[in-house]
Amino acid sequence: MKICSVAEIREMDRAAIEEFGIIEEILMENAGQGACSVLLEQTGIKDKKFCIFCGIGNNGGDGLVIARKLHSYGAEVKVFILSDPVKYKGAAKTNYKIVSQLPVPVEVIDSPDMLQSKTGIKNHINCCDIIIDAVFGTGLSRNTEGRYKDIIELINTSQKKVLSIDIPSGVNGDTGRIMGNAVRADFTITFGLPKTGNMLYPGYELGGKLYVSHISFPRSLYKSETIKTSVNTPVSLPPRNSNGHKGSFGDVLFIAGSGSYYGAPYFSACGFLKSGGGYSRLASPRSIIPFIAARCSEIVFIPQSETVSGSIAYENKNAILAQTQKRNMVVLGPGLSLEKETRQLAQELTEKIDVPLLIDGDGITALSSNLSIIQKRIPPTILTPHPGEMSSITGMSVKEIEADRIKIVQDTAEKLNAIIVLKGAHTLIAYPEGRVYINMTGNSGMGTPGSGDVLTGAVAAMFGIGLNIEDSVRMGVFIHGLSGDLAAEQYGKDGITAQDILDFLPLAVKKAREKGHELSSKTIRSIF
Numbered sequence: 001m002k003i004c005s006v007a008e009i010r011e012m013d014r015a016a017i018e019e020f021g022i023i024e025e026i027l028m029e030n031a032g033q034g035a036c037s038v039l040l041e042q043t044g045i046k047d048k049k050f051c052i053f054c055g056i057g058n059n060g061g062d063g064l065v066i067a068r069k070l071h072s073y074g075a076e077v078k079v080f081i082l083s084d085p086v087k088y089k090g091a092a093k094t095n096y097k098i099v100s101q102l103p104v105p106v107e108v109i110d111s112p113d114m115l116q117s118k119t120g121i122k123n124h125i126n127c128c129d130i131i132i133d134a135v136f137g138t139g140l141s142r143n144t145e146g147r148y149k150d151i152i153e154l155i156n157t158s159q160k161k162v163l164s165i166d167i168p169s170g171v172n173g174d175t176g177r178i179m180g181n182a183v184r185a186d187f188t189i190t191f192g193l194p195k196t197g198n199m200l201y202p203g204y205e206l207g208g209k210l211y212v213s214h215i216s217f218p219r220s221l222y223k224s225e226t227i228k229t230s231v232n233t234p235v236s237l238p239p240r241n242s243n244g245h246k247g248s249f250g251d252v253l254f255i256a257g258s259g260s261y262y263g264a265p266y267f268s269a270c271g272f273l274k275s276g277g278g279y280s281r282l283a284s285p286r287s288i289i290p291f292i293a294a295r296c297s298e299i300v301f302i303p304q305s306e307t308v309s310g311s312i313a314y315e316n317k318n319a320i321l322a323q324t325q326k327r328n329m330v331v332l333g334p335g336l337s338l339e340k341e342t343r344q345l346a347q348e349l350t351e352k353i354d355v356p357l358l359i360d361g362d363g364i365t366a367l368s369s370n371l372s373i374i375q376k377r378i379p380p381t382i383l384t385p386h387p388g389e390m391s392s393i394t395g396m397s398v399k400e401i402e403a404d405r406i407k408i409v410q411d412t413a414e415k416l417n418a419i420i421v422l423k424g425a426h427t428l429i430a431y432p433e434g435r436v437y438i439n440m441t442g443n444s445g446m447g448t449p450g451s452g453d454v455l456t457g458a459v460a461a462m463f464g465i466g467l468n469i470e471d472s473v474r475m476g477v478f479i480h481g482l483s484g485d486l487a488a489e490q491y492g493k494d495g496i497t498a499q500d501i502l503d504f505l506p507l508a509v510k511k512a513r514e515k516g517h518e519l520s521s522k523t524i525r526s527i528f
């Protein structure tokens with residue numbers, strides 16, 4: 001499913017209204033209808049008591065449609081409007097007029113200081129069964145303050161079931177960040193398409209279970225090629241050649257490891273094998289190979305001479321390059337160390353390697369000081385930074401990156417002409433031509449040493465078993481996250497190690513083969 005920005009949903013609204021004549025009243029009616037379907041499924045409506053908090057924009061207008069429908073169905077409804085209703089315009093104004101004619105109590109809270117009415121509101125909240133949050137939607141333009149902030153606080157401390165309309169009020173529709181404070185909902189129904197703010201943390205978590213209604217937008221609008229962001233739904237994996245041998249499932253060279261990092265090369269090269277890859281070759285410092293071999297002797301080892309600090313020495317360059325020429329893909333960087341000589345080696349290898357190249361960890365740090373090497377590469381390049389490494393690449397602070405992840409990863413992929421995997425909760429995968437995928441598998445237990453190294457192996461394996469390089473990256477991310485989810489299902493999220501993620505990879509690939517489609521529809525529920 002596509003995911004849109006606030007500007008894109010506004011454009012969809014405009015096109016629906018102006019080009020198809022689907023007037024605002026119809027869209028708002030459908031939005032209200034969708035919300036009532038969620039309530040019917042999740043909480044029941046008849047004889048239930050609802051408190052509806054409405055803002056003064058169209059999100060509030062949706063709340064007023066819901067008030068009318070719930071009343072009609074037999075619910076007891078109380079509406080609070082958080083500003084002067086004369087400000088309503090268009091369809092929201094129409095719906096305000098209708099609700100004013102109904103025997104539905106409406107209370108306007110338009111004084112900047114709502115302390116005097118707080119007890120009354122609290123009483124209503126205490127007596128209701130369900131709260132509808134229709135305060136702010138995509139029109140949130142600044143931090144919440146004053147009575148808005150107080151109401152959000154009251155909603156969050158109410159211990160009642162909460163349905164947020166379009167997006168939890170206080171969450172930025174583009175970034176998912178909290179502006180001031182934000183509602184914590186049990187369910188959210190979003191309209192047209194999910195907004196990026198619905199899908200990124202903390203907005204995603206605050207929204208609870210996410211429903212989407214296309215509110216009768218024509219398919220051409222919500223499937224438009226101009227919308228570049230999507231959920232990372234799994235692609236079908238090519239059937240495994242029953243007549244194949246290890247060379248049929250990819251032959252990948254990992255250039256990884258140093259005197260201080262024995263785990264990184266192991267998790268990368270072994271992650272490849274555990275995700276279905278064929279030939280895993282590992283160029284690592286000579287002295288650490290026996291330790292890695294003790295953990296995974298299925299890897300083919302290519303011992304390298306070492307620097308004084310135990311990292312791969314520069315003098316290996318030509319021999320490594322000769323190795324890369326015979327491989328389908330190269331992974332460079334896990335645990336390489338930041339030794340100057342080895343960084344120089346990483347840069348010069350990146351210049352010369354003429355097969356798809358995935359650069360991770362210390363490899364990224366080595367290249368960050370000379371990004372033109374990446375820009376000039378002709379064969380595909382994949383970078384898998386965590387926010388700290390993304391900071392080295394972009395020169396922005398982690399805080400700046402976290403505040404606008406989609407835009408920054410999109411711009412960087414275009415600028416570097418590379419596929420970028422920005423790791424984190426809901427990892428992003430961005431392609432040079434502008435596409436971005438939001439990955440929904442994975443969990444907080446996976447923030448553990450070695451996890452990112454396993455990911456490099458999973459991506460390489462997807463390429464090895466026959467996906468094209470673009471799909472390999474997003475499927476590698478999907479499988480890696482799924483493997484972590486399976487580990488969490490078994491052991492809980494606390495204490496998952498990279499080894500656990502590794503161990504569940506075969507099962508994750510099996511599940512993706514057998515139930516890929518089912519897995520992808522788990523996070524967002526489509527309704528009318």
Ligand SMILES: NC(=O)C1=CN([C@@H]2O[C@H](COP(=O)(O)OP(=O)(O)OC[C@H]3O[C@@H](n4cnc5c(N)ncnc54)[C@H](OP(=O)(O)O)[C@@H]3O)[C@@H](O)[C@H]2O)[C@@H](O)CC1
Pocket residue numbers: 013024027028031055056057058059060061062135136137138139140141142143144145148165166167191215
């Ligand atoms: N368009 C359509 O066809 C459809 C749209 N739909 C619905 O419309 C929603 C978008 O509606 P919207 O654009 O009216 O914005 P919305 O979020 O209701 O709020 C804007 C108001 O809030 C105010 N405001 C902002 N921040 C504030 C703050 N911190 N503190 C205080 N005030 C603040 C802002 O004031 P201003 O910034 O102008 O001063 C303005 O008055 C969308 O989410 C969906 O639910 C559906 O019905 C389907 C059809």
Ligand SMILES: [K+]
Pocket residue numbers: 059133134135136137164165166167168169
């Ligand atoms: K809302």
